[in-house]
Amino acid sequence: MNVKAVLLVLLLALVVIFALVCVLLTRGEAHTHCGYQARYTFPEHLHSERRWLFADLSQDEISHVVQYLKTSLGLVLEDASRANPSDNCIYSIDLQLPPKAESLSYLDHGGSRPPRQALVVVYFGNQPHPNVTEFVVGPLPEPTYHRDVTVEKYGGQVPYYRRAPLLAEYKQMNIFLHHAVFPKAPSFMKEVLDYDGTNVAAMTTSPRGLKSGDRATWIVLFQNVTGYFLHPIGLEVMLDHSHLNSSQWNVKNVFYNGQYYRDFTQLEREFTEGRVTVEKVKKVPADGDISSMKPKADHAEQGPLNFESSEPRYHVRNNQIRSLSWNFAFRIDVSRGPRLFDIRFKGQRVIYELSVQDAMSVYGSSNPGGMLTRYMDASFGIGKYMYSLMRGVDCPYSATYLDVSLFSEAEKPRVTKDAICVFEQDLGSPIRRHYSKFNSIYYGGLPGTALVFRSVSTVGNYDYLWDFVFYPNGAIESKIHATGYISSSFLYGSGLDYGNKVGDHTLGTIHTHFFAFKVDLDVGDSFSCNFYFNHFLGLYGFCSTLSLDAGSTLLTVFFSIDHPAFSPTVIGTLQSTNLGPTIGIGNAFSVNHSHFGTDSPSHRSAMLSLVPTSASTTPPLIPKKKRHKLSVFPSSSSVRSADPVALNHHSVQLSTSTHPSPVSMLLPLLPKFSLKFDGSQWLLQWDSASHISRTQTTSSPDTDLASSSGSEGEAEGDSACYVTIPDSDVEECSPPSSSEAMQNYSDFVLRMAKSINLPMHHPKPCHTITCSVKYRPRMLLLCTSPCSHLFFSNGRGIFQKDFSTICLQEK
The missing domain is CATH 2.70.98.20 (Copper amine oxidase, catalytic domain)
Structure with a gap:
């Protein structure tokens, strides 16, 4: 082939490639400029400043609330992270939401902005009658008033024994066990648990007692390793920590390997006398062995990732x-x-x-x-x-x-x-x-x-x-x-x-x-x-x-x-x-x-x-x-x-x-x-x-909504469930007043029933409705009263008891 012809072909090819590249680049720029930018722009007005009433308290607002309470209450408020049970301290500060009616008036109808307030929980341990009090403090960010809402919300003062334990109290409980309790059974702790002062971890349970006024916690003991939750040692202690002075706390019961003891003194005595059934557990390495989160094998190849192909669409x-x-x-x-x-x-x-x-x-x-x-x-x-x-x-x-x-x-x-x-x-x-x-x-x-x-x-x-x-x-x-x-x-x-x-x-x-x-x-x-x-x-x-x-x-x-x-x-x-x-x-x-x-x-x-x-x-x-x-x-x-x-x-x-x-x-x-x-x-x-x-x-994969044409001709293994809500139990309901609204309501109930193949009598205002549903062992039942109470269940006979009497019968 002639050399000139080859060169000519190559030149033409380069021109074509250059033209195609220019076209592609030009189209890409046009798409980026005209399409993407226009579609995902979020105007500023779509973020309403009025919704700030739902926002969490800022650090400045919280600091102002703390300073206000320290000044206004006239009491010493200790740092809760270091407080004793006998101290006064602030447990928590959170946003006090305005009533819904006021919020909607402000959001939708241009009403006045509800005052921004804080809800503060205070532990008063250093009082003649220790208690837990809740205050509403406002208006923020510069509070000028506080209002005690405890009685309004709970019907009376909240007794001090009902307070949630502080982290400081948990630490005190742990110290009490190691310094005041375990030393009373030295032989048992050493020979059975190989206790060295650091290798036992504690986890508390809840509730803290079985009757009103109790503040006694069962503490379960584990080996102190990574993931200690999986390594119990068989020893549990019931600690009464109701007294405000931690030195007055005491052990009420001890449990070990199926047996109960009054305290560690009895446990030690019976152990030294050979009357304790011992079950020694294998010592677990510090990483926890089966409880370790370290991979047991080399890392696999990188898996699939979820990523944004462009700028976020939110x-x-x-x-x-x-x-x-x-x-x-x-x-x-x-x-x-x-x-x-x-x-x-x-x-x-x-x-x-x-x-x-x-x-x-x-x-x-x-x-x-x-x-x-x-x-x-x-x-x-x-x-x-x-x-x-x-x-x-x-x-x-x-x-x-x-x-x-x-x-x-x-x-x-x-x-x-x-x-x-x-x-x-x-x-x-x-x-x-x-x-x-x-x-x-x-x-x-x-x-x-x-x-x-x-x-x-x-x-x-x-x-x-x-x-x-x-x-x-x-x-x-x-x-x-x-x-x-x-x-x-x-x-x-x-x-x-x-x-x-x-x-x-x-x-x-x-x-x-x-x-x-x-x-x-x-x-x-x-x-x-x-x-x-x-x-x-x-x-x-x-x-x-x-x-x-x-x-x-x-x-x-x-x-x-x-x-x-x-x-x-x-x-x-x-x-x-x-x-x-x-x-x-x-x-x-x-x-x-x-x-x-x-x-x-x-x-x-x-x-x-x-x-x-x-x-x-x-x-x-x-x-x-x-x-x-x-x-x-x-x-x-x-x-x-x-x-x-x-x-x-x-x-x-x-x-x-x-x-x-x-x-x-x-x-x-x-x-x-x-x-x-x-x-x-x-x-x-x-x-x-x-x-x-x-x-x-x-419907969920577990829901089998079979057709329910009646009780006749039911398949073997199926039956019907009838739910009757007596008249006396729905007399408080106020149905829609107008006949048109009542008809709309009735139509809605019937549409709901038909949507799940649920036969139902035509509803009447606040009267008994009997509905029947075929069920299978994993079926979802739905029945509704004329008051639009919806009851869901995964099996036969489980209904929310919204009425004083609900009769369940099987046919």
């Missing part, structure tokens, strides 16, 4: 977060943890408040510390025990991290860096999609993304990841991921009735987790009746070849004969299966034992495992006058904030539970398990005609 400013569809305000409560306010979807408010209320756990064990443990984590401080998040593990690297400022048991505010993260998540599946090849060929779909607001609380041995997830289709999901270390007991005797063996002398105790949320719906106008939701997840557990049920045992304990204790137990049935060990995370148990004096196998709500099986000992039904207080605790946010309408027409209390019984395959840490409420299950939307429509009606 914006954070002060205490407000806004995305393309959602915007809301947030704060962190010292006791309760994360709280979201004024949640709006596409500019319309759908929820006034969505918040955590409490995390509770109830344990069963053959040991006193475990059998009496009933933790209510809000009393310790879900918000107080939030710590910094680890980038790339707790949250994606590209997430937005926010700091939190709190005041609790300190002299000045504590700032926790990176305590909250916000990020948009790729769900890995579409929200919706369809591919068509009929008549015309097309595809349509919506990528699955979600905006996540996350915080983590580490309360003792457990870590709780709180997620609030916002989807582009209008659904909201509140999720709790629980992980961390299990709480264990020393294994002896019949210990396997209360859990599984996870170590040579370690019992992974059966326990129940309850998680409580509050949802204050604000969607359009309202009827005069309330909506209540109680959603109980089934009994969950972790087992290999055992099918585990849960029951309860009435225990008469040595240290309190007058106060028997109900303890959850495990009932195991051996299965002939070759499936091998299976971690049944998310698998519901089949429960075959009755509670509440009924014959229905319906106690998947683990709450019932604490109730005796005898009908004669069943607590009386709650009077109807008390029904609105079923989910409210004396320290709940609705009471703490003196909110007069928090439980009014759109307030919803949500609770859920699991019932794990851990096995050794889960160690060292409990794998994360999740509980969640999908907002698409309960979000109600009003249309322009003031009708209620149910949006995003979906």
Whole structure:
């Protein structure tokens, strides 16, 4: 080929390549300039300054409150981190939210701005009559008044013995054990436990006594190694620390390897005389061995990452977060943890408040510390025990991290860096999609993304990841991921009735987790009746070849004969299966034992495992006058904030539970398990005609909503459940006044029934409704009264007792 021709071809090729590069560069610049920048700009006016009323107290505001109280109370207020029980000190300072009516007037109607105030909890130990007092202090940032609200909120003074222990008191209890108690049994401590003054760790239990006025705590002792929660040594001590002078504290009971002793003096005497059954535990290395979090193998290759392909499609400013569809305000409560306010979807408010209320756990064990443990984590401080998040593990690297400022048991505010993260998540599946090849060929779909607001609380041995997830289709999901270390007991005797063996002398105790949320719906106008939701997840557990049920045992304990204790137990049935060990995370148990004096196998709500099986000992039904207080605790946010309408027409209390019984395959840490409420299950939307429509009606994988055409021709194994609400129990309800509104209401009830194949008589104002539902063992039942009370259950016969009488019959 001619050389000139080759050169000509190469020159033409270079010209073409140059032209293509110019075109591509020009198109890229145009796209960046005209598309991306225009789509994700967030105007400043979309972040309302009015939402500042929900913001956490600033460090300056807290400092001004502390200084004001020190001046105005005329008393010496010690630093709570170093205070003795006999001192006065400030326990916590938090935001006092204004009543909802005042907030909405300010937010929506240009009303006057509510005064910004603080809620302060003060321990008065240095008083003739020691007590716990709550003050509202304001206005901030320069307070000029304080008001005692204790009697208003609790109906009287709060006795001093009810106070939550300070960290300083825990330290004093530990010092008392090592310096005043253990030396009374030197031979036992040395020969049995190889005690050297540093190798024993202590963990307290709760509640602190069995009757009003008690302040005595069972303390469980472990080997002092990493993850000591998994290494009990068999020794437990009941310490009475009610006296304000720690030198006057005393031991009331001692437990070792299944035997009780009056004190360490008796334990030492019987040990030296050879009457103590000794079970020596193997010494664990300092890293904890099975409880160590160090990897047992080399790191694997880097896994997939969640990252932003461009600038975030959300914006954070002060205490407000806004995305393309959602915007809301947030704060962190010292006791309760994360709280979201004024949640709006596409500019319309759908929820006034969505918040955590409490995390509770109830344990069963053959040991006193475990059998009496009933933790209510809000009393310790879900918000107080939030710590910094680890980038790339707790949250994606590209997430937005926010700091939190709190005041609790300190002299000045504590700032926790990176305590909250916000990020948009790729769900890995579409929200919706369809591919068509009929008549015309097309595809349509919506990528699955979600905006996540996350915080983590580490309360003792457990870590709780709180997620609030916002989807582009209008659904909201509140999720709790629980992980961390299990709480264990020393294994002896019949210990396997209360859990599984996870170590040579370690019992992974059966326990129940309850998680409580509050949802204050604000969607359009309202009827005069309330909506209540109680959603109980089934009994969950972790087992290999055992099918585990849960029951309860009435225990008469040595240290309190007058106060028997109900303890959850495990009932195991051996299965002939070759499936091998299976971690049944998310698998519901089949429960075959009755509670509440009924014959229905319906106690998947683990709450019932604490109730005796005898009908004669069943607590009386709650009077109807008390029904609105079923989910409210004396320290709940609705009471703490003196909110007069928090439980009014759109307030919803949500609770859920699991019932794990851990096995050794889960160690060292409990794998994360999740509980969640999908907002698409309960979000109600009003249309322009003031009708209620149910949006995003979906069912969980565990729900089998069979068609219920009647009781005739039922399949084998199916039956019908009838729920009757007597007239006398609904007479307080005020139905919609107008005939048009009543018809709208009736239509709504019938639509709800039809949406889940629920046959129902046409509703009449405040009269009895009988509804029937087919059920299967894992079916979700829903019945509704004319007052729009919704009752949820995972099995036959479990209903929220909102009325003094609910009749359950089986056909």
